Structures are given as C-alpha cells and as structure tokens.
Amino acid sequence: MDLRLLGPFRAWRDEAELPLGSARRAAVLAVLALHAGHAVSRQQLVTALWGDDPPASAIGNVYTYVSTLRRVLEPDRDRWSAGQLLTSGGGAYCLHVRPEHVDAFRFEGLREESRRHRAAGDRLAELTVLEAAQGLWHGEALSGLPGPYAEAQRLRLAELRLATAERHAALLIELGRNDQAVAALRALVGAYPLQETLHGMLMTALQATGRAAEALRVHDDLSRALREEAGTEPSAPLRAARRRLLTQDRPAALRPAAPRPAAPRPAVCPSAPAGDPVTLVGRDAELALLRCAVADVAAGHGGNIRVEGAPGLGKSALLTVALRAGVPPGCRTGWGAGDELARRMPLGVLLECMESAMSGDAPRELVRRLFMVAADAIDGPHPRTVERAVDLVRQAAASPLILVADDLQRADPTTLRVWSALHDLTGELPLLLVASARPGSPELLGIPADNVVTLAPLAPGEAAALVRAVAPGHREPPTLRRLLADAGGNPYYLRHLATSTRDGGDYRDAPSAELVAAVNAHLAAFGESTRHILRACAFLGGSCTLAEAASVTGRASAELARAVAPARAAGVLVDDPDTLAFRHHIVARVLHESTPAALRITLHRSFAEKIAELGGPPEKVVAQLLAGPVPLDAGVSRWLIRHIGQLAVRAPRAAVTMLRRVRSEFALDEATRLHLTAWLARMLYGQGENAVVDAGWVVARTTDLDLEAEMQWIIACSHDRHRDHSAAADVARAALSTRRYPELWLGRFRLLIDRLRPHLSGEPTAPELSRSELFGDYVPVTR
Numbered sequence: 001m002d003l004r005l006l007g008p009f010r011a012w013r014d015e016a017e018l019p020l021g022s023a024r025r026a027a028v029l030a031v032l033a034l035h036a037g038h039a040v041s042r043q044q045l046v047t048a049l050w051g052d053d054p055p056a057s058a059i060g061n062v063y064t065y066v067s068t069l070r071r072v073l074e075p076d077r078d079r080w081s082a083g084q085l086l087t088s089g090g091g092a093y094c095l096h097v098r099p100e101h102v103d104a105f106r107f108e109g110l111r112e113e114s115r116r117h118r119a120a121g122d123r124l125a126e127l128t129v130l131e132a133a134q135g136l137w138h139g140e141a142l143s144g145l146p147g148p149y150a151e152a153q154r155l156r157l158a159e160l161r162l163a164t165a166e167r168h169a170a171l172l173i174e175l176g177r178n179d180q181a182v183a184a185l186r187a188l189v190g191a192y193p194l195q196e197t198l199h200g201m202l203m204t205a206l207q208a209t210g211r212a213a214e215a216l217r218v219h220d221d222l223s224r225a226l227r228e229e230a231g232t233e234p235s236a237p238l239r240a241a242r243r244r245l246l247t248q249d250r251p252a253a254l255r256p257a258a259p260r261p262a263a264p265r266p267a268v269c270p271s272a273p274a275g276d277p278v279t280l281v282g283r284d285a286e287l288a289l290l291r292c293a294v295a296d297v298a299a300g301h302g303g304n305i306r307v308e309g310a311p312g313l314g315k316s317a318l319l320t321v322a323l324r325a326g327v328p329p330g331c332r333t334g335w336g337a338g339d340e341l342a343r344r345m346p347l348g349v350l351l352e353c354m355e356s357a358m359s360g361d362a363p364r365e366l367v368r369r370l371f372m373v374a375a376d377a378i379d380g381p382h383p384r385t386v387e388r389a390v391d392l393v394r395q396a397a398a399s400p401l402i403l404v405a406d407d408l409q410r411a412d413p414t415t416l417r418v419w420s421a422l423h424d425l426t427g428e429l430p431l432l433l434v435a436s437a438r439p440g441s442p443e444l445l446g447i448p449a450d451n452v453v454t455l456a457p458l459a460p461g462e463a464a465a466l467v468r469a470v471a472p473g474h475r476e477p478p479t480l481r482r483l484l485a486d487a488g489g490n491p492y493y494l495r496h497l498a499t500s501t502r503d504g505g506d507y508r509d510a511p512s513a514e515l516v517a518a519v520n521a522h523l524a525a526f527g528e529s530t531r532h533i534l535r536a537c538a539f540l541g542g543s544c545t546l547a548e549a550a551s552v553t554g555r556a557s558a559e560l561a562r563a564v565a566p567a568r569a570a571g572v573l574v575d576d577p578d579t580l581a582f583r584h585h586i587v588a589r590v591l592h593e594s595t596p597a598a599l600r601i602t603l604h605r606s607f608a609e610k611i612a613e614l615g616g617p618p619e620k621v622v623a624q625l626l627a628g629p630v631p632l633d634a635g636v637s638r639w640l641i642r643h644i645g646q647l648a649v650r651a652p653r654a655a656v657t658m659l660r661r662v663r664s665e666f667a668l669d670e671a672t673r674l675h676l677t678a679w680l681a682r683m684l685y686g687q688g689e690n691a692v693v694d695a696g697w698v699v700a701r702t703t704d705l706d707l708e709a710e711m712q713w714i715i716a717c718s719h720d721r722h723r724d725h726s727a728a729a730d731v732a733r734a735a736l737s738t739r740r741y742p743e744l745w746l747g748r749f750r751l752l753i754d755r756l757r758p759h760l761s762g763e764p765t766a767p768e769l770s771r772s773e774l775f776g777d778y779v780p781v782t783r
Contacts, residue, residue: 440569457489
C-alpha cells in the first residue's frame with residue numbers, strides 16, 4: 001500500500017492507483033490511515049466526518065462507505081470471507097497497514113530523524129533528511145476532504161510543513177548555500193506574506209549574496225503589507241536589520257556560516273538503555289522504581305504505579321525509557337493513550353492497551369471479545385461491562401502482563417472504572433498497571449495506586465546537563481541562564497529552547513511553531529475562562545497579583561481564584577493563592593507572542609488604561625505601553641507628566657525609554673515637551689549617561705532661571721564625569737558670569753570650579769574676570 005495524504009488524497013496498491021470515489025468515502029479511509037493499526041469506532045468516524053451534529057443517516061452512511069472501501073482495497077476477496085486490510089469488530093474498524101505506507105507518518109518520521117541529526121551536530125545529514133521530508137508534499141494536505149477531522153489535520157500538518165521549510169532554509173544559510181536559500185525563501189514568503197521570520201531569513205540570505213537593495217525591498221514590502229493587513233510595523237529585529245543594510249554594516253551574525261564538521265553524538269545518559277533515542281536526565285529514582293516493578297511482574301508479582309507531573313515534565317519519556325526496552329522475555333506489554341477520540345469510545349484506552357499487548361490466535365480472541373464488550377456499551381453503560389472486561393484481563397494476565405496508559409485522566413469513564421477494579425487483581429496476578437497523568441485531575445479521584453510518583457522540575461544542574469546533551473555546543477552564560485529560567489526545569493521546554501538557540505539562534509526570536517503548538521496543547525485541557533485569565537497574566541508580565549488580574553479582566557478576585565484552580569493543580573501556575581505566576585516563563589512568552597500583533601497591541605493599550613484608571617503602580621502602566629508599538633496620544637503624555645516623579649524613583653530605566661518614545665512619536669506642546677525633556681536630562685544624568693544634549697535643549701528654551709541653572713549644572717557635571725574638565729569649567733564660568741541664577745546654584749558652580757582647578761591647565765579663572773569678581777564673597781576652603 002502507498003497512501004498519500006500530503007496533497008490530494010490518493011492511494012495505490014501494488015503500483016495500481018485505487019478509485020476512492022466520493023469525498024466522504026475518501027475521508028473515511030484517510031481517518032483510518034491516520035490511525036493505521038488501531039481500531040476506530042463507528043462513532044469516531046461519524047464525528048470525524050460531520051462533527052457534533054451528524055445527520056440521522058450518518059451511521060448507515062459510514063457502514064456503506066466501509067463496505068465499498070473493502071471492495072476497492074481487496075477486489076478479489078470473497079464477500080463472506082474476512083478481510084486482511086480493513087477489518088471490523090465490536091463496532092470499530094482497523095486498517096492494517098504499516099506506518100511507512102502512509103506518507104504523513106513517513107514525513108513525521110523524517111522530522112524526528114532530522115532532530116536526531118541536529119542534536120548530533122550533523123547539519124549535512126539533517127539537510128538531506130529535511131529535503132526528503134519536503135519532497136513528500138504535493139499540495140495542501142488532505143486537499144478536498146470534508147469534515148472537522150480532516151480540517152484539524154490539515155492545520156496541524158501545515159504547521160509542521162512550515163516549520164520544516166523554515167529549518168531547511170536556515171540550514172542552507174548556515175551552510176553558505178545562500179542562492180538556494182533565496183530561491184526557497186522567495187516561495188515561502190509568497191505563500192506566507194505576513195510571516196516575519198521568513199522575511200528576516202530572506203533578507204539575511206540576500207545580503208550574504210551581495211543583494212542589499214533586494215533585501216531592503218523585502219523589508220519595505222513586508223512593512224507595507226503589515227500596515228495594510230494588521231495596522232502594525234515590522235518587529236525591532238527586522239528594523240535593525242534594515243538599518244544595518246542602509247549603512248552597509250554586515251556584522252558576523254549576518255554572514256554565511258562556514259560548514260562545521262559534524263560533532264560527535266552525545267553519549268546516552270546512564271539512566272537510558274543503550275540505543276534508546278530518548279535522553280533522560282535526573283530521574284534515576286523514578287526509573288529504578290519502574291524497573292524494579294517490571295522485574296517483580298516477571299517474577300509473578302503485580303503492582304499499580306501512577307506517574308504524575310505537569311505537561312512536559314517527562315512522564316512519557318520516563319515510561320518509554322523504563323518500559324520500551326529491557327522488559328524480560330515472556331512479559332507482554334500493551335500501550336494506550338488517553339485523548340479526545342479515546343474518550344468517546346467505551347474501553348477505548350483499555351482496548352488500545354490490550355490490542356498492542358496481545359499476539360497469537362488465543363490472545364487475539366480475548367481482544368475480539370473485549371471489543372464486543374465495548375460495543376455493547378456504546379449506547380450506554382451495561383450493568384456487567386466492568387465485570388466482563390476485568391474477567392478478560394484476568395485471563396490475559398495468566399502470564400506476566402504490563403498495561404501502560406499515558407494520560408490516564410483523558411481515558412473514557414468505563415476504562416477508568418475497569419482500571420480501578422483491576423487494582424485488586426495486581427495483588428494476586430502478575431499484572432502491572434502503569435499510568436501517567438496530570439496532578440490534581442478530578443477524573444482520577446478514587447482511582448487507587450500502590451505508588452503515586454510525582455515528577456518535580458529538574459534542578460538547575462540537571463537542566464543544564466539536559467541542554468548540553470540535546471544541543472551540545474558553546475552557549476553564552478547569559479543566554480543559558482535565561483533559557484534555564486524560562487524553562488523552569490521543564491524537560492520538554494528545555495529541549496525546544498536549547499535546539500532553537502544552539503546554532504546561533506537569537507533567544508529573543510519568536511518561539512518556534514512546534515513550541516507554540518505544544519504549549520497550546522498543554523493548555524487545551526483547561527476551559528476557555530481559565531485560558532483567558534492565563535493569557536491576561538502573560539500580558540501582565542507572567543506574574544501578577546489577583547487584584548491586578550481582576551483590574552484588567554473585570555472579574556472578582558474570588559472568581560479568578562476558582563477559574564485558575566485547574567491550572568494551579570496541573571502545575572502551570574505556582575502554588576501561591578494570592579499570586580498568578582507561571583511556573584515556566586516560556587508558557588507566558590508563548591501566550592504573549594503567539595497572539596496576533598494587532599490584538600496584542602490592543603490588549604496592551606487596554607490593560608494600561610485599566611491599570612491607570614484604578615490608580616495602579618505607574619511602572620505597571622509603563623510596562624504595558626512599552627510592551628510593543630502601542631500608539632501614544634495626548635492622554636498618555638498628560639498621565640506621564642503626573643507620574644514621572646514616581647517613575648523616576650521606581651523604574652528609572654523604563655521612565656527614560658518612555659520619555660524618549662513620547663517625545664519622538666507624539667507632537668507635544670512646547671510646555672509639555674520642555675517639562676518632559678528636563679526630566680529626561682535628570683534621569684540620564686542620574687543613570688550615568690550623557691545628558692548634555694537634552695539639558696542643552698531645555699537651556700535654550702526655558703524662561704525659568706531655576707530650571708535653566710539646574711540644566712546648566714547637569715551639562716557641566718556631565719562634562720566633568722566624562723573627563724572633559726575644560727568644557728565643564730567653561731559652563732560653570734559662563735553660569736557665574738551671568739549672575740542671573742539663584743544663589744543656591746551659583747554656590748554649586750563655585751564649588752565645581754574649585755574642584756576642577758587641579759585638572760585645568762594655566763590660570764583657573766577666565767582672563768577677563770578677576771578672582772574676586774568670579775567668586776564674590778565666597779572663599780574656597782579647598783586648595
């Protein structure tokens with residue numbers, strides 16, 4: 001078989017293309033192909049084709065589609081004989097083809113292989129594999145197939161295709177193949193005209209080939225498109241790249257990288273079995289517990305273990321390393337995973353476990369009977385469903401049996417009841433139950449386990465070891481520290497962040513499409529209200545009080561606390577009832593940066609206004625206004641005048657940035673500009689920066705002698721600080737010669753002249769002024 005879903009859906013058998021017929025019939029085969037080797041219930045097919053509102057004839061239509069597909073797939077089969085390719089049982093269907101016969105699985109397999117080459121530092125091998133992965137595509141995935149399932153797969157595969165194309169283009173640039181990169185990126189930019197990352201890569205490739213003018217046009221075309229479509233401007237990194245092009249400044253970061261020799265593959269951690277592609281760090285105790293349980297079941301003793309942890313902490317990796325390899329001969333191991341499809345079918349996860357564990361005629365008969373038990377419960381719970389299912393598992397556990405259920409909290413209710421009942425069998429049979437789950441899942445209340453292992457985030461040393469293992473190479477200490485802080489000890493996030501920054505990637509770049517998809521998947525289990533509050537928290541910097549969140553969402557604090565309780569229980573938020581703070585900063589970053597730019601700007605402006613209206617801390621208001629290209633207006637300048645004194649003390653650096661933006665982006669009246677520029681000069685001087693220009697601007701325009709004297713003092717002291725003592729003395733002498741300033745300031749200038757005397761050549765006073773005229777009645781006490 002050769003099933004091609006990466007384009008218009010087509011199917012071949014023995015090099016002969018099969019007539020798939022109507023779009024819905026083809027869609028049925030596509031669903032079965034994407035579940036190759038696994039049973040799909042009739043109800044699942046109905047949902048996949050029609051969603052939650054199927055027609056009354058849906059079940060009958062599915063039966064017809066499957067019957068026709070059987071004749072197409074095996075035309076020589078007698079209608080009364082059992083099929084080999086498409087089988088049925090218990091109201092479910094299974095397409096028996098190997099994953100390598102489905103191009104979508106081949107594509108994902110090649111992507112996984114490319115990641116292994118990337119971890120080993122072998123760029124040429126990675127490039128070859130990515131080119132092979134791209135060659136599998138022939139248009140939009142599942143093109144023309146109807147139904148919500150096909151649409152969801154189209155979106156998922158399109159994201160993976162884009163991520164693959166981006167990585168392929170980046171590799172071409174890194175290997176110095178810039179002409180090839182330009183050709184590839186032009187096609188991508190045409191397909192994704194608002195994708196800033198692609199435009200930035202195209203500018204880099206064009207500049208590397210000496211086509212700076214074309215690179216500038218790429219930026220200008222993007223800028224025009226963003227203004228028209230989203231009302232925004234290109235990001236700061238792209239604007240900086242444009243400035244470098246205009247000045248013909250080509251830093252090393254934009255030059256094509258020379259090919260590097262492949263680095264040796266990192267050694268597999270001692271905790272992982274030899275040859276296992278999963279790198280496991282810092283889980284030695286948990287790994288030892290699972291392996292002891294496996295040894296016990298091989299010796300005839302059962303057990304029940306549940307591994308809990310927040311998304312990404314490595315539950316699946318731990319089970320894979322412990323149970324995929326090294327299981328003693330004679331032990332059957334069955335794997336299942338809870339998901340939305342499994343939840344819709346009675347005994348869905350248990351069936352998946354048993355089907356993968358059983359082989360041979362007699363065990364397969366047990367699976368067939370279990371399918372019948374599940375089919376009887378499709379229309380509602382049967383009084384003896386749990387009892388019958390437990391009895392079948394009891395028969396299967398006559399010899400050592402290990403059942404592994406990943407994401408048990410997402411299993412169907414019938415599987416959960418059976419799993420609970422199977423606990424009693426583990427005391428008398430060689431049956432080992434192993435499950436992973438999110439902590440605090442209400443679905444698992446009352447589900448027993450002998451051991452509940454709770455995975456904690458990796459310690460800093462362990463996290464650094466994982467980064468070195470999955471992405472060896474030099475990384476600047478500040479980048480590594482920020483990476484570890486953002487990931488918060490979460491192995492999944494560590495892997496993604498490490499590989500994205502390993503080969504010169506800028507940590508400030510937008511998170512990868514894969515990381516965005518993963519974070520969204522981790523948060524998908526929460527309700528819309530919870531996700532809304534998490535996004536608000538992300539826009540407030542990733543950490544805020546309940547009162548601050550209440551001010552921007554318009555909800556009561558008690559209501560917020562109830563809404564975020566599931567996120568706290570799952571470990572997404574830290575366990576502090578008065579604070580909303582992400583345990584892993586990268587989640588807040590993804591929530592913020594994956595929000596469309598136009599909406600992001602609107603939210604920041606709205607949050608700034610709400611915080612200001614409620615009299616919130618001024619630094620919080622400024623943080624919102626500086627979080628992006630938020631448009632400024634007269635209201636912002638008026639607010640800034642009232643609060644600049646507080647900001648100067650509480651957030652001086654943010655205040656300086658805000659003052660510069662207000663002055664450059666908004667037409668201020670003369671009095672306001674003068675007031676704000678004076679504050680800017682004060683803060684620049686206070687932060688040790690050069691304040692001469694801004695203070696001089698105020699001196700040239702103010703009529704307030706006290707303010708003028710203060711600005712002259714800042715100018716003189718700025719010169720002195722930068723060791724331009726002559727200039728400082730000239731300013732001080734000029735101020736003293738006018739005799740217009742208040743005596744307080746004249747006294748300061750006299751002290752300054754006296755302090756400067758040892759650094760000045762010749763006479764310390766101006767030739768036209770006598771010492772008595774210069775100092776008046778003041779007698780310096782220092783020499």
